[in-house]
Amino acid sequence: MKASVLLVLLLISQLAYSQNDDDKVLIQNYYETCKAKNYSAYNAVNTGIQLFDTRQYSRSLKNFEKALEKDPNCCDAWYLIGYCYQKTGDYQKSLEACDKSLIINPNNSSALVIKANTLFLMKDTLKAIEIFGKAKEIGPDKIDGYYGLALLLHLTGRNKDASLVLQDMDKRNVKIINVRDNRKLKALHKDLE
Numbered sequence: 286m287k288a289s290v291l292l293v294l295l296l297i298s299q300l301a302y303s304q305n306d307d308d309k310v311l312i313q314n315y316y317e318t319c320k321a322k323n324y325s326a327y328n329a330v331n332t333g334i335q336l337f338d339t340r341q342y343s344r345s346l347k348n349f350e351k352a353l354e355k356d357p358n359c360c361d362a363w364y365l366i367g368y369c370y371q372k373t374g375d376y377q378k379s380l381e382a383c384d385k386s387l388i389i390n391p392n393n394s395s396a397l398v399i400k401a402n403t404l405f406l407m408k409d410t411l412k413a414i415e416i417f418g419k420a421k422e423i424g425p426d427k428i429d430g431y432y433g434l435a436l437l438l439h440l441t442g443r444n445k446d447a448s449l450v451l452q453d454m455d456k457r458n459v460k461i462i463n464v465r466d467n468r469k470l471k472a473l474h475k476d477l478e
Contacts, residue, residue: 311433312398312432312433312469312470313395313399313402314428314429314466315395316395316427317361318360318390318393318395319360319361319390320361321352321355321356321359321361322356323355323356325352325355326359329348329349329351329352329355329362330349330352330359330361330362333346333347333348333352333369334365340372342369343369345369346366346369346370349363349369350366358389360386360387360393361395363383363396364382364386364395364396364400367381367382367383367386367396367399368399370382371402376406379399379400380400380403380404383399383403387400393423394420394423394429394430395424397417397419397423398417398424398430400416401413401416401417401420401433404416410437410440413437414437414441417434418434420433426460427459428461428470431450431453431454432454432469432470434447435447435448435450439477444477447477448477451470451473451477
């Protein structure tokens with residue numbers, strides 16, 4: 286019984302720290318970049334994140350907007366708004382929200398990843414490749430930038446370059462804590478063989 290409770294708690298905590306990436310290809314994780322300075326804003330961001338897993342993006346969006354009312358410099362709320370807009374298909378608003386996050390903190394790898402994935406969904410592969418490269422440099426310990434860059438290089442027929450990106454990720458011992466991300470990475474490795 287105790288083992289079951291522990292397993293459930295571990296799964297819940299994992300979901301709280303990774304976005305619901307229900308897309309079969311994309312990897313987009315949430316990494317706290319600029320913790321809200323206001324406690325109400327911090328709670329609103331966390332509530333919004335919890336709503337991702339039930340795909341309640343409009344409710345998530347309201348929570349992130351509430352966080353910004355309390356703390357207008359919460360760059361995490363801005364890129365999470367971008368994520369909500371991306372998931373609801375409003376790509377232009379997604380890009381605008383990510384850009385607002387990047388104005389507050391240009392070294393926000395999560396905002397770059399969401400922006401790059403949005404550009405990919407808009408079929409702007411060249412710009413997405415450029416931004417994934419930046420995300421990889423800013424977040425060398427996170428899978429998102431490596432995976433996105435390698436995926437797009439693969440999709441544009443540059444398999445050797447994609448393999449080099451994944452080799453670089455392996456050399457840096459990037460930790461993969463999300464089971465879904467691990468499956469996607471294994472599938473990409475297989476496609477590159």
